[in-house]
Amino acid sequence: MADPxxxxxxxxxxxxxxxxxxxxNLDVKAGEFVSFLGPSGCGKTTVLRMVAGFEEPSAGAIxxxxxxxxxxxxxxxxxxxxxxxxxxxxNLTVAQNIGFGLKVAGASxxxxxxxxxxxxxxxxLPQMADRYPYQLSGxxxxxxxxxxxxxxxxKLLLLDEPLSALDAKVRVSLREEIRAIQKSLGITTVxxxxxxxEALSISDRIAVMYGGxxxxxxxxxEIYNRPQTKFVANFVxxxxxLEGTVTDAAAGKVGVDGGELVxxxxxxxxxNGDKLSLALRPEAISLGPQPGRDTRLAGxxxxxxxxxxxxxxRVGVGGRTVSLDTFNNPASPPPAVGEKAEISFSSGDLLVLx
Amino acid sequence: xxxxxxWSWLFIALGIVYFALPLIGTLEFSLKLRRGAxxxxxxxxxxxxxxxxxxxMYSVLMALATIVVGVLLVVPTAYWVRLKLPRWRPFMEFITxxxxxxxxxxxxxxxxxxYNTSSWLPLTGSAMGTNVLLxxxxxxxxxPYMYRAVDTGLRAIDVTTLTEAAQSLGAGWxxxxxxxxxxxxxxxxxxxxxxxxxxxxxxxxxxxxxSRPAFGPYMQLLGANRAYEPxxxxxxxxxxxxxxxxxxxxxxxxAPKPPEQLH
Numbered sequence: 001m002a003d004p005x006x007x008x009x010x011x012x013x014x015x016x017x018x019x020x021x022x023x024x025n026l027d028v029k030a031g032e033f034v035s036f037l038g039p040s041g042c043g044k045t046t047v048l049r050m051v052a053g054f055e056e057p058s059a060g061a062i063x064x065x066x067x068x069x070x071x072x073x074x075x076x077x078x079x080x081x082x083x084x085x086x087x088x089x090x091n092l093t094v095a096q097n098i099g100f101g102l103k104v105a106g107a108s109x110x111x112x113x114x115x116x117x118x119x120x121x122x123x124x125l126p127q128m129a130d131r132y133p134y135q136l137s138g139x140x141x142x143x144x145x146x147x148x149x150x151x152x153x154x155k156l157l158l159l160d161e162p163l164s165a166l167d168a169k170v171r172v173s174l175r176e177e178i179r180a181i182q183k184s185l186g187i188t189t190v191x192x193x194x195x196x197x198e199a200l201s202i203s204d205r206i207a208v209m210y211g212g213x214x215x216x217x218x219x220x221x222e223i224y225n226r227p228q229t230k231f232v233a234n235f236v237x238x239x240x241x242l243e244g245t246v247t248d249a250a251a252g253k254v255g256v257d258g259g260e261l262v263x264x265x266x267x268x269x270x271x272n273g274d275k276l277s278l279a280l281r282p283e284a285i286s287l288g289p290q291p292g293r294d295t296r297l298a299g300x301x302x303x304x305x306x307x308x309x310x311x312x313x314r315v316g317v318g319g320r321t322v323s324l325d326t327f328n329n330p331a332s333p334p335p336a337v338g339e340k341a342e343i344s345f346s347s348g349d350l351l352v353l354x
Numbered sequence: 355x356x357x358x359x360x361w362s363w364l365f366i367a368l369g370i371v372y373f374a375l376p377l378i379g380t381l382e383f384s385l386k387l388r389r390g391a392x393x394x395x396x397x398x399x400x401x402x403x404x405x406x407x408x409x410x411m412y413s414v415l416m417a418l419a420t421i422v423v424g425v426l427l428v429v430p431t432a433y434w435v436r437l438k439l440p441r442w443r444p445f446m447e448f449i450t451x452x453x454x455x456x457x458x459x460x461x462x463x464x465x466x467x468x469y470n471t472s473s474w475l476p477l478t479g480s481a482m483g484t485n486v487l488l489x490x491x492x493x494x495x496x497x498p499y500m501y502r503a504v505d506t507g508l509r510a511i512d513v514t515t516l517t518e519a520a521q522s523l524g525a526g527w528x529x530x531x532x533x534x535x536x537x538x539x540x541x542x543x544x545x546x547x548x549x550x551x552x553x554x555x556x557x558x559x560x561x562x563x564x565s566r567p568a569f570g571p572y573m574q575l576l577g578a579n580r581a582y583e584p585x586x587x588x589x590x591x592x593x594x595x596x597x598x599x600x601x602x603x604x605x606x607x608x609a610p611k612p613p614e615q616l617h
Contacts, residue, residue, distance in 0.1 A: 054518055074518070074522055075522075075523075075524045075525055075526055076524075077522075080522060080523075081522040083518070085512055087512065087515040088519075089519070089538070090538055100520070100533075101523035104520075104524045145519075149523075
């Protein structure tokens with residue numbers, strides 16, 4: 001990547017004898033929206049806090065706009081941050097909260113008022129200027145927190161699980177609003193979340209983290225459809241993992257649960273007898289034969305979950321259970337538990353995991 | 355059930371009698387200076403006494419100085435312990451409780467030994483030096499109340515996140531303390547301030563042993579030489595303390611309300 005705006009280089013962080021971030025590397029382009037996605041304790045928030053300056057890296061460097069900021073204090077970095085707990089100052093009105101950063105920077109009263117008005121318009125809450133944080137809903141508080149972070153025109157915006165404390169509907173609308181504002185301002189943004197749907201829906205790229213490392217960095221499409229490790233495949237979306245054994249490496253044949261799959265040119269350097277993990281998304285499997293799906297396995301329906309627009313069906317095949325998704329069809333009832341069923345999929349949709 | 359309620363009311367009545375009777379007695383006695391009639395003569399005598407005015411003003415000034423120094427000492431300390439040194443909290447609890455365990459007479463004798471005219475810092479050698487010493491003594495006496503009040507106030511806000519939010523907006527430590535932390539614990543600080551005021555106004559041992567013209571020694575002096583005026587003075591002192599308590603209640607209504615965290 002030519003001239004990244006944010007460059008996190010070989011960053012490590014230890015708390016006592018525990019290493020929570022290990023050799024973390026990431027380059028972010030100017031104006032890009034990158035999400036850190038991972039389970040609790042994977043180090044995603046620690047990396048974000050090191051970028052913000054709240055934690056000092058044990059090793060490595062953080063460069064923003066070509067300047068090494070690794071040892072700068074948080075108040076010297078000009079990086080805006082939005083917190084999970086909103087962190088609005090309870091003693092200040094909405095307008096005073098938004099203008100806080102400008103006041104600290106010594107801006108004139110007129111400039112502060114002008115910028116506060118702009119920010120309130122940006123987050124579509126122009127009538128809230130004189131309210132106090134306790135008079136606002138959670139969603140409104142978080143929008144004010146976003147406006148406050150953006151008001152001093154920071155170089156970089158950091159969002160630390162900003163939607164986690166909100167209810168489901170507000171989360172969806174606010175994440176769309178955050179993305180729209182980020183695009184309109186063109187501000188480079190790093191977003192931390194443990195919610196894969198959130199990360200997939202609003203990011204330009206996602207860094208999936210596990211055990212203090214970036215397991216995979218890629219676009220949402222790449223992360224979902226071409227996971228490079230078993231962890232990424234399992235963490236992002238639902239996945240059926242089939243354990244297979246290479247039976248004929250030259251022909252690309254792999255034995256799975258008594259059946260045989262053909263994976264031409266996708267076995268890498270695998271040899272006969274090698275064990276392989278093969279993964280398949282539920283939406284890549286059909287109930288019954290489907291044109292273009294070359295592999296069929298017989299089984300018995302063990303569970304049926306009605307999820308509204310989608311019905312998730314679990315089918316026992318050989319010694320394992322496979323999940324598949326079918327769209328709800330109001331004209332036909334969902335399959336029944338205990339029915340014999342045949343599943344089909346295209347061997348081209350199988351992911352060979354490292 | 356009915357019997358239980360009866361017992362409850364009986365104990366409440368006993369409590370009221372136990373606490374109120376001496377006060378009513380004192381009040382009634384303070385009004386009897388004029389023979390054969392109730393009057394406020396004892397109060398006018400006390401309030402008109404120039405020594406009352408001098409000693410009361412002296413103690414008020416000492417209380418204000420104690421509050422300022424106490425706030426400057428306690429707020430940053432309690433904030434820093436909460437923010438960076440949470441493991442030190444039990445130690446701080448212990449240190450700030452010590453003035454309740456060590457009698458003021460021990461503290462003041464220690465001061466006199468350490469800061470007498472032949473010591474390396476002869477504070478007792480001048481009136482101003484002794485005033486400063488007395489003020490620091492009062493800060494120590496008020497420490498358990500001031501520290502607890504401020505610490506409770508800090509517990510009600512998310513100190514770490516508010517600090518980080520202010521830092522990310524460019525604020526340094528002085529700005530964070532003065533514009534974010536202090537306004538949000540102002541009510542707690544005021545509670546501590548009123549308690550400090552009440553303690554300093556009535557304090558006797560330190561002021562007497564350091565020979566300062568404070569209100570406590572004046573009350574003692576008056577009590578040793580007059581009959582009705584000390585009763586009037588006791589009622590006035592109670593009124594000041596109650597006024598402080600009432601002010602704590604009033605200002606707590608103006609506390610910044612913590613925002614809802616979940617919706």
